[in-house]
Amino acid sequence: xxxxxxxxxxxxxxxxxxxxxxxxxxxxxxxxxxxxxxxxxxxxxxxxxxxxxxxxxxxxxxxxxxxxxxxxxxxxxxxxxxxxxxxxxxxxxxxxxxxxxxxxxxxxxxxxxxxxxxxxxxxxxxxxxxxxxxxxxxxxxxxxxxxxxxxxxxxxxxxxxxxxxxxxxxxxxxxxxxxxxxxxxxxxxxxxxxxxxxxxxxxxxxxxxxxxxxxxxxxxxxxxxxxxxxxxxxxxxxxxxxxxxxxxxxxxxxxxxxxxxxxxxxxxxxxxxxxxxxxxxxxxxxxxxxxxxxxxxxxxxxxxxxxxxxxxxxxxxx
Amino acid sequence: xxxxxxxxxxxxxxxxxxxxxxxxxxxxxxxxxxxxxxxxxxxxxxxxxxxxxxxxxxxxxxxxxxxxxxxxxxxxxxxxxxxxxxxxxxxxxxxxxxxxxxxxxxxxxxxxxxxxxxxxxxxxxxxxxxxxxxxxxxxxxxxxxxxxxxxxxxxxxxxxxxxxxxxxxxxxxxxxxxxxxxxxxxxxxxxxxxxxxxxxxxxxxxxxxxxxxxxxxxxxxxxxxxxxxxxxxxxxxxxxxxxxxxxxxxxxxxxxxxxxxxxxxxxxxxxxxxxxxxxxxxxxxxxxxxxxxxxxxxxxxxxxxxxxxxxxxxxxxxxxxxxxxxxxxxxxxxxxxxxxxxxxxxxxxxxxxxxxxxxx
Numbered sequence: 182x183x184x185x186x187x188x189x190x191x192x193x194x195x196x197x198x199x200x201x202x203x204x205x206x207x208x209x210x211x212x213x214x215x216x217x218x219x220x221x222x223x224x225x226x227x228x229x230x231x232x233x234x235x236x237x238x239x240x241x242x243x244x245x246x247x248x249x250x251x252x253x254x255x256x257x258x259x260x261x262x263x264x265x266x267x268x269x270x271x272x273x274x275x276x277x278x279x280x281x282x283x284x285x286x287x288x289x290x291x292x293x294x295x296x297x298x299x300x301x302x303x304x305x306x307x308x309x310x311x312x313x314x315x316x317x318x319x320x321x322x323x324x325x326x327x328x329x330x331x332x333x334x335x336x337x338x339x340x341x342x343x344x345x346x347x348x349x350x351x352x353x354x355x356x357x358x359x360x361x362x363x364x365x366x367x368x369x370x371x372x373x374x375x376x377x378x379x380x381x382x383x384x385x386x387x388x389x390x391x392x393x394x395x396x397x398x399x400x401x402x403x404x405x406x407x408x409x410x411x412x413x414x415x416x417x418x419x420x421x422x423x424x425x426x427x428x429x430x431x432x433x434x435x436x437x438x439x440x441x442x443x444x445x446x447x448x449x450x451x452x453x454x455x456x457x458x459x460x461x462x463x464x465x466x467x468x469x470x471x472x473x474x475x476x477x478x479x480x481x482x483x484x485x486x487x488x489x490x491x492x493x494x495x496x497x498x499x
Numbered sequence: 500x501x502x503x504x505x506x507x508x509x510x511x512x513x514x515x516x517x518x519x520x521x522x523x524x525x526x527x528x529x530x531x532x533x534x535x536x537x538x539x540x541x542x543x544x545x546x547x548x549x550x551x552x553x554x555x556x557x558x559x560x561x562x563x564x565x566x567x568x569x570x571x572x573x574x575x576x577x578x579x580x581x582x583x584x585x586x587x588x589x590x591x592x593x594x595x596x597x598x599x600x601x602x603x604x605x606x607x608x609x610x611x612x613x614x615x616x617x618x619x620x621x622x623x624x625x626x627x628x629x630x631x632x633x634x635x636x637x638x639x640x641x642x643x644x645x646x647x648x649x650x651x652x653x654x655x656x657x658x659x660x661x662x663x664x665x666x667x668x669x670x671x672x673x674x675x676x677x678x679x680x681x682x683x684x685x686x687x688x689x690x691x692x693x694x695x696x697x698x699x700x701x702x703x704x705x706x707x708x709x710x711x712x713x714x715x716x717x718x719x720x721x722x723x724x725x726x727x728x729x730x731x732x733x734x735x736x737x738x739x740x741x742x743x744x745x746x747x748x749x750x751x752x753x754x755x756x757x758x759x760x761x762x763x764x765x766x767x768x769x770x771x772x773x774x775x776x777x778x779x780x781x782x783x784x785x786x787x788x789x790x791x792x793x794x795x796x797x798x799x800x801x802x803x804x805x806x807x808x809x810x811x812x813x814x815x816x817x818x819x820x821x822x823x824x825x826x827x828x829x830x831x832x833x834x835x836x837x838x839x840x841x842x843x844x845x846x847x848x849x850x851x852x853x854x855x856x857x858x859x
Contacts, residue, residue, distance in 0.1 A: 223758065275527055276527050324583065419743060423742075426743075
């Protein structure tokens with residue numbers, strides 16, 4: 182009798198954890214949202230949602246690339262520096278017009294992603310080491326290109342950061358479109374299947390004839406391009422290019438969003454919507470603490486608690 | 500493996516080529532061009548407290564150094580942070596310009612890139628290279644013992660600028676030249692009181708946490724508000740980490756949740772400029788929210804001209820003239836006080852337009 186109760190209790194606990202893994206991040210976002218709706222003045226306002234979404238957009242875009250990389254059991258630490266590089270390149274090429282400058286920035290991101298991907302896929306360097314080298318080096322490169330903050334007035338670029346289409350900021354539209362594209366890539370394309378397979382078991386994938394190197398390389402190139410897009414958007418919002426501080430610690434925010442969103446660091450699985458929710462949760466948390474005028478140290482501790490909870494839930498998977 | 504090594508080499512060559520291409524045909528927006536800071540019309544520093552109490556000063560006899568000619572001497576300057584913000588750029592430039600002006604032939608300049616251990620070894624290198632005078636912009640105030648011992652053994656006088664070193668006056672260092680950050684905070688408060696007629700709600704964009712500049716600029720501001728304008732309420736204080744982007748993000752949150760805010764005190768110009776972008780984005784008009792900040796960079800002074808910023812208290816980075824003047828006085832046998840406090844200017848709508856070209 183006690184035995185069955187115990188067993189049922191254990192089964193219940195497993196079920197709870199499984200549910201948390203699947204929907205925990207959504208539940209957390211809803212809870213925090215409800216808390217703010219009740220206790221934070223002026224929270225339920227269109228302007229507020231706009232502010233939160235605009236601020237979270239660059240993090241979401243970077244985290245999408247990060248989720249793909251983590252899906253292959255890798256990590257990309259260079260994303261923050263790539264943002265800075267994209268910002269510098271945009272400022273340097275603005276003389277040709279906004280679109281060519283943005284294209285150059287995304288190309289630069291692709292090149293850095295390609296370099297990281299080549300180190301991982303071809304040379305066989307550990308992803309954390311390869312992209313750590315890029316984290317340091319690319320920030321330096323960005324500072325060489327543009328040693329100091331530079332303001333710009335290019336109307337197209339300024340509009341990209343501050344205008345809206347049908348009431349929705351362009352920055353947010355870009356993030357939504359990219360999220361849909363990445364979700365489609367993961368769920369509906371051969372490449373998506375290959376990516377997950379490579380992350381789940383690289384050796385088996387290789388033996389069964391999957392183009393492992395090409396998949397890895399492509400994933401890092403995509404991550405670099407997404408980081409560059411985020412860098413361009415952040416730059417357009419600031420109306421200034423600031424390679425010294427733009428994107429600092431972005432790799433950590435992105436990894437946090439991915440992990441909190443339920444993508445396991447062991448690879449083999451990519452949760453796109455979960456990642457977006459993870460980023461949203463961290464943004465909402467920070468906004469809550471700022472709006473209630475609590476010190477920043479509280480934000481950091483609260484973030485730590487959420488990360489630990491997410492990792493704990495992930496540990497019980499298997 | 501040789502195949503992949505070849506491929507890597509090819510990839511590396513491609514990357515190097517790409518870098519050349521990127522820097523080679525760059526063409527930036529030409530509106531960004533601005534005259535180099537620290538030009539000849541730039542405002543030099545003025546001493547506010549020229550001499551300390553009699554007897555407390557440091558003379559060359561008490562210090563133990565032997566007199567030398569500045570022009571032929573080896574002079575070392577150790578900068579703390581990368582010259583990526585207007586303050587550091589103007590500071591280093593001012594030291595170099597002044598050295599050139601008075602004819603110092605051998606000025607050695609190092610930059611610690613915000614790494615304290617690098618700054619220590621930088622200064623040790625300078626001493627090893629025979630520096631007879633050291634001008635240091637310290638990254639930290641503590642942890643200088645190894646350098647101070649070496650300098651004391653060789654009797655090299657040390658002048659620290661913009662931040663202090665916690666050590667013994669005269670035995671360890673000659674003097675500190677810098678601003679009074681508490682006083683800057685008080686003057687910012689005075690401007691805010693004037694802007695709001697002594698009544699309203701004010702938010703503070705704090706600097707980086709755990710930094711004496713942040714602490715002192717906050718302390719001075721709050722003291723002055725409490726003493727002079729009890730009807731001004733400080734309803735919000737969050738860190739913007741001295742960065743423009745963070746200043747913008749925090750201000751966006753602030754004006755959304757506290758739409759009745761009347762004034763913003765930014766502890767440096769970068770955060771103030773971020774706040775301006777946030778206010779513009781929220782559909783506010785110039786002057787709706789009064790912004791007061793500290794530093795006096797060109798962008799912020801231009802902000803006053805444009806009507807977005809109410810006032811700026813200067814933190815003058817042009818230490819060159821004063822540093823070498825102090826060194827010369829010391830070598831001439833004059834007594835040098837422990838602390839040389841410089842007088843900082845103030846910008847508001849009455850003088851901003853004429854001063855933009857002199858701001859750094």
